[in-house]
Amino acid sequence: MKGRPLLYTSYEADQGLLNTTSKKVMLGLFLLVLVTIPFQVIPGLQFLGQADWLRLLSTTAIFAIGALGLNILTGLAGQVSLGHAFFMGVGAYTAVWLGGPEDGPLLGLGLPIWIWLPAAGIVAALIGVAVGPTAVRVRGLYLAIVTLGLVFIGDYLFRNWASLTGGAQVGRDFPPLEFRWWKEEVPVIDFTTPSTWFGLEVSGIAKTFFLLALLAGVYTLLAKNLQRTRVGRAFMSIRDRDIAAEIMGVNEFAYKLLAFGISSFYAGIAGALLASFLTRVIPEQWNLFLSVQFIAIILIGGAGTVTGALLGSAFVVLLPRIVQNFTLWLQSLALEGEGLLGAIANVFIATSQTDFGLINTMAGVGPGLSVAQLNLVLYGLLIIGFLIFEPLGLFGIWLRIRNYWKGWPFTY
Amino acid sequence: MRRKPQWLALLLVLGLILAACGDGGSGDTTTTAAAEEEPTTTAAPAEETTTSAAEEGAGEVATDVGVDLEAQTLTIGLLSDLSGPFAPLVQVIVAGQEMYWADVNANGGIGGLQVQIETRDTAYDPAQHVQLYEELKTQVVAFGHSTGSPQTMAINPQLQADGILAIPLTWYSGWSDPAINSNLVPHGVPYCIEAMNMIEYLTLQAPDATTIAIASSPGDYGEDSNAGAVLAAEALGLEVVYNGTGLINQADEATLTEVAGGIASSGAELVWVTTSPTPFGSIYGQALAAGFSGALWSGAGPTWNPALVAPDSAISEPLSNDFYISAYYAPWAAESEGNAAVRDLVTAAGADPLDYYAEGVIEATILHQALQAAYDAGDLTQAGVLAAAKGLESVTFGGLAPDETYVGEPNERVQRAQFISRPDPAGLADGTSTGSTLVESNYTSPIAEAFEFNEACFSLG
Amino acid sequence: MITGLVVLAQATADGNAFAQMLVGGISFGAIYALLAMGFVIIFKATSVINFAHGALTGLGAFLVVAFATVLDFPGRFLTSFPEWAQWTANVLTAFAVAALFGVLIERVFLRPMVGEALFAVAIVTLGIDIVVRTITNDFIGTQPRPVGAPWGLNVIDLGWVIIAWSEVIQIVVTVVLLVAIAMFLRTRTGVAMRATAFDQETARAQGVNVGRVFSVAWAIGAFLAAVAGLFYSVFPRRATGVDQATAFIAFRAFPAVIIGGLDSIPGAVVGGFAVGIAESAANTYLGFEFLGNGFPGIVGYLLMMVVLLIRPYGLFGTPEIRRV
Structure with missing residues (x-):
């Protein structure tokens, strides 16, 4: 009996987080890669250790936390929310109120991170539960527009509450990622300046990356576990058929509120981390586009799956950089390349005011789309494409690759 | 059952490979460049002193980031809002910079170094602004402009820590404030x-x-x-x-x-x-x-x-x-020498007349003079360019814009014309x-x- | 606070200000009503929540610019007609092309999604919004583009209230379109549309060409969005014309849709005018310091929240029937 694949002798084993050997191996490898990235030791992945790529990866970790939250609400409980950006904003401003400098011109209490970070999540969750009753009363697509309203109302509040947010188009600095026990002068651990850890030189951004990756890991584990509990199953039953769930004894109202609360908690944490990571944030940051990005993340990744939320975050955060590099590469081909490849590149790239091209690398004056516009168009097309062709998202693709190799070399 | 197309997966993989390739080239060079934190005086390679730069009597130039003496290139960065609210203006300004530098390059560049421009679109978003600053700071010798005040404020601590020069593309009065402007050279009259x-x-x-x-x-x-x-x-x-x-x-x-x-x-x-x-x-x-x-x-x-x-x-x-x-500068049809130069540049590039090209030319002129001064001083490092810019006593634009100075007390420096x-x-x-x-x-x-x-x-x- | 109330009392007593407020509210409400109506027609016929309505508005407004000022088509061939007639012909052509784009978008992106979850389809329209808006903005370019409306800056000054000609035309056109659509819904195609809205499969079984109904609905939606886009881009609104931000007006029309009820055309009209007048009233009477900047901009959403608390399906919306 032992060693046979997919044979489980207990529910615990079947529901285990790492129920196959390959999952364990993959996770181990993944963690190893994560830890070594900043030290640029793995051939081919060294570029990821550069400061700008580490920043992108750190952003990915923050977005992953936010996406996990939306995934609980939308993917598990089936409630479409466009209000995620609002709750992120609430988290960020809670964090800055508690963690901002005491003596500055704006609101701030100067408390350490172990207070402001959890508080950001809790306050966002409380506000989520407070607006919940309106949101829970309406269903389906009405909910999408109610939460859309939240973003606009939040935008109004954030822009006007200048003593907390710094005011429209001005913004303020957020507390840095550093650990203090209380308000001592020198932080115990400063996650933004270089130092030596275990005899290794670690740059500031690498430390930030480690911290955020660790936090993302913790929240991933929590989200994954939530899915496997009674609460997670209740969420899914509401998603699949709310009346049927109610008949089976699931308190729809309470569980929807709970889903709102948990999702907002994650959003609040992500918002606080994002603001702290970016150091200076203007109130306009928490806009509809941010919400749409999170919707895109869970759809592209695969709604309802934790892995999908992580894959989707990486995809959405890294996509602009990938497109940018791709166009720069095409541009160099069009300018210098010879032969067929150069000719093809030339068709796509406009290099002067009079040149024809779909993509314009001259800052958008003249014909064709600029790199930024191309980015947006690809982004939109990807959302459309995934929904039409691959509703399970990146996770679905991964699933098929996995299943293919499971039976290899047989088709099934 | 509908067959799910496999090509989506294939495309994805292709995209990732391309990304890796696209970055691979520049990535490698930038890591080496970033690794050399200390400015290296290029006295060491003897064969290099025999290249064209030396023939033009340039002597030895210290470099760190953004200057490649072997390829004879010098790279500057632009943090531009190309898709946000100010895109209409900034797109033209960037084009103005491109025209100006193309002209400089055609006339021998800076001591033989051809100026290359790395433009990044910040979309007027402080978050992206910081991200793109981090990307470019290991590739460029200075920033030809940085769009937006909250955005420039967001990178200002980094500019100071890294010792890099930037020209703010905003006329906020704070850019003449000594508490803020150690790494910035403003131009034009503050709001x-x-x-x-x-x-x-x-x-x-x-x-x-x-x-x-x-x-x-x-x-x-x-x-x-x-x-x-x-x-x-x-x-x-x-x-x-x-x-x-x-x-x-x-x-x-x-x-x-x-x-x-x-x-x-x-x-x-x-x-x-x-x-x-x-x-x-x-x-x-x-x-x-x-x-x-x-x-x-x-x-x-x-x-x-x-x-x-x-x-x-x-x-x-x-x-x-x-x-x-x-x-902040004279309109397109004005009669000054500087305006005529802008008109020539824009006409030569085959573009339609617009006022904002002048802004690009003004920024580029300031950076040009800073780079030239740094080159003449033999220090084309990021810090050297910053020091050179901060030492510019008079930058003139041929009547296109009022003269600028970057030395003296704030009250003397600040532009009022x-x-x-x-x-x-x-x-x-x-x-x-x-x-x-x-x-x-x-x-x-x-x-x-x-x-x-x-x-x-x-x-x- | 007390001074605020005094101001309020004075303002209410001022009949002229009230009339002016109403004129502004109704004319802006007409734009919202047009947008909301198109949105509802698309939703009724195809069950699609169209987040791309903003993109359709921007596209329509740009097409008006393109046909009326750049191409001057077909006006350039109608030289014997007065200028305003040429302009009208150009604009009508632009509306027709906008409607075609609506049909095209539905065919390419949404037809494959028939039968999928409503939520997934709604998110597809978010993607469409990004794509269409970005490409349109590339064409609009860097400068605002005037639409060249022949009535220009002319106003009718009645002494106690001033009405711009464009506002008059706008309200007349909206009313005409309202009547036209009400009549259209009684035609054969209109009945087919209502049948499809009620139950796609049954309608199909009864011989309704559901695909054609979808196309017609999107054509009407895009057409109405283009009309709204035109009126939004003329004096006294955005006198400078169409620019890259024109598309955002649609987000302000969403509350109108929800207040009226997602699937009610009369509701959309009522909601549109309600939001327009509420914003205008907030502008005129709620200029209190403590409300800060931009309060009128969210009045629509606040109104929507209140309505939803009382009636979760809007004022005229049909409650969803829930079955296991």
């Missing part, structure tokens, strides 16, 4: 001094005026400008009958209606509105519709756009009579101008002249 100039000029046109209405967009732009406007109104004995500072939100039509209503019902004789062209047109139109006419209007430089008086524009005729254009134009719809229609004609060059009002500048008029905190 608050501009407001003093323009309002005093308006009172010269309407000597009997006793009331003024002011309104603006939020943020440093509108707040800074209106801080100056309030000071000027006080000095001139004007009563501020309506104050809509920070009220205008371009995306929110209702705020425009509110401001227009406020201005119209105030019955002011002078109006100072600092925003962007579309909301301005809307406010002006709605005030007009409410029966408000006869006042003189003006606003900070970016408020104006020639499209406001384009042949199809409904408000073209009344606005041409009412509006005074404030500008500007240009004033009037709308010229006829010239715009027949192509002889870009919609404005110059009426005052290098204008400084007595109030601005007397204003003691020590710190920013409006604090960004």
Whole structure:
């Protein structure tokens, strides 16, 4: 009996987080890669250790936390929310109120991170539960527009509450990622300046990356576990058929509120981390586009799956950089390349005011789309494409690759 | 069962590979460049001194990031808003920079070094601005511009830590504030001094005026400008009958209606509105519709756009009579040597006439002189370029813009001179101008002249 | 606060200000009503929540600019007609092309999604919004583009209230379109559309060409969005014309849709005018310091929240029937 694949002798084993050997191996490898990235030791992945790529990866970790939250609400409980950006904003401003400098011109209490970070999540969750009753009363697509309203109302509040947010188009600095026990002068651990850890030189951004990756890991584990509990199953039953769930004894109202609360908690944490990571944030940051990005993340990744939320975050955060590099590469081909490849590149790239091209690398004056516009168009097309062709998202693709190799070399 | 296409997965993999390839090349070079934190004097490679740079008598030049003596290139970075609210202006400004540097390159570059430009689109988003700064700082020797005040504030601590020069593409008065500007070289008259100039000029046109209405967009732009406007109104004995500072939100039509209503019902004789062209047109139109006419209007430089008086524009005729254009540089058709040079550059590039090319040329001129000075001093490191820029005693633009200096006390350094134009719809229609004609060059009002500048008029905190 | 109330009392006593407020509210409400109506027609016929309505508005407004000022088509061939007639012909052509784009978008992106979850389809329209808006903005370019409306800045000054010609035309056109659509819904195609809205499969079984109904609905939606885009881009609104931000007006119309009820055309009209007048009233009477900047801009959303608390399906919406 032992060693046979997919044979489980207990529910615990079947529901285990790492129920196959390959999952364990993959996770181990993944963690190893994560830890070594900043030290640029793995051939081919060294570029990821550069400061700008580490920043992108750190952003990915923050977005992953936010996406996990939306995934609980939308993917598990089936409630479409466009209000995620609002709750992120609430988290960020809670964090800055508690963690901002005491003596500055704006609101701030100067408390350490172990207070402001959890508080950001809790306050966002409380506000989520407070607006919940309106949101829970309406269903389906009405909910999408109610939460859309939240973003606009939040935008109004954030822009006007200048003593907390710094005011429209001005913004303020957020507390840095550093650990203090209380308000001592020198932080115990400063996650933004270089130092030596275990005899290794670690740059500031690498430390930030480690911290955020660790936090993302913790929240991933929590989200994954939530899915496997009674609460997670209740969420899914509401998603699949709310009346049927109610008949089976699931308190729809309470569980929807709970889903709102948990999702907002994650959003609040992500918002606080994002603001702290970016150091200076203007109130306009928490806009509809941010919400749409999170919707895109869970759809592209695969709604309802934790892995999908992580894959989707990486995809959405890294996509602009990938497109940018791709166009720069095409541009160099069009300018210098010879032969067929150069000719093809030339068709796509406009290099002067009079040149024809779909993509314009001259800052958008003249014909064709600029790199930024191309980015947006690809982004939109990807959302459309995934929904039409691959509703399970990146996770679905991964699933098929996995299943293919499971039976290899047989088709099934 | 519908067959799920496999090509999506394939495309994805391809994309990732391309990304890896695309970065692989530049990535490798940048890591080596970043690894050499200390400026390396290129005395070591003997064979290098025999290359063309040496033949031109350049001598030894210290370099770190962004200068490749082997390939004879020098790279500068632009942090530009190419898809955000100021994209219309910034796209043209970037094109102006490109034209200028192409011309420099054609004339031998900087000591034989060909200038390359890395432009990144920040979308006016501070988060992206910081991200793209991090990307470019290991590739460029200096930043040819950095769009937006909160954005530039966001990278300012990093600029200081990394010792890199940037030219702010915003006219916030704080850029002349010694507490902030250690790594920045501003140009043009700051918003608050501009407001003093323009309002005093308006009172010269309407000597009997006793009331003024002011309104603006939020943020440093509108707040800074209106801080100056309030000071000027006080000095001139004007009563501020309506104050809509920070009220205008371009995306929110209702705020425009509110401001227009406020201005119209105030019955002011002078109006100072600092925003962007579309909301301005809307406010002006709605005030007009409410029966408000006869006042003189003006606003900070970016408020104006020639499209406001384009042949199809409904408000073209009344606005041409009412509006005074404030500008940081002379308009397209002006007769100075600097303007002629801009016209030549733009015509040579086959582009249509637009005023904003001049801004790109001005920025590039400042950076050019800084780079040249750094090269002459034999130190083309990031720190060397910064030091060279901070030591520039006089940068001249051939009449295109007032001279700049970067040495001395803030009160001596800060720019107070500007240009004033009037709308010229006829010239715009027949192509002889870009919609404005110059009426005052290098204008400084007595109030601005007397204003003691020590710190920013409006604090960004 | 007390001074605020005094101001309020004075303002209410001022009949002229009230009339002016109403004119502004109704004319802006007409734009919202047009947008909301198109949105509802698309939703009724195809069950698609169209987040791309903003993009359709921007596209329509740009097409008006393109046909009326750049191409001057077909006006350039109608030289014997007065200028305003040429302009009208150009604009009508632009509306027709906008409607075609609506059909095209539905065919390419949404037809494959028939039968999928409503939520997934709604998110597809978010993607469409990004794509269409970005490409349109590239064409609009860097400068605002005036639409060259022949009535220009002319106003009718009645002494106690001032009405711009464009506002008059706008309200007349909206009313005409309302009547036209009400009549259209009684025609054969209109009945087919209502049948499809009620139950796609049954309609199909009864011989309704559901695909054609979808196309017609999107054509009408895009057409109405283009009309709204035109009226939004003329004096006294955005006198400078169409620019890259024009598309955002649609977000302000969403509350109108929800207030009226997602699937009610009369509801959309009522909601549109309600939001327009509420914003205008907030502008005129709620200029209190403590409300800060931009309060009128969210009045629509606040109104929507209140309505939803009382009636979760809007004022005229049909409650969803829930079955296991």
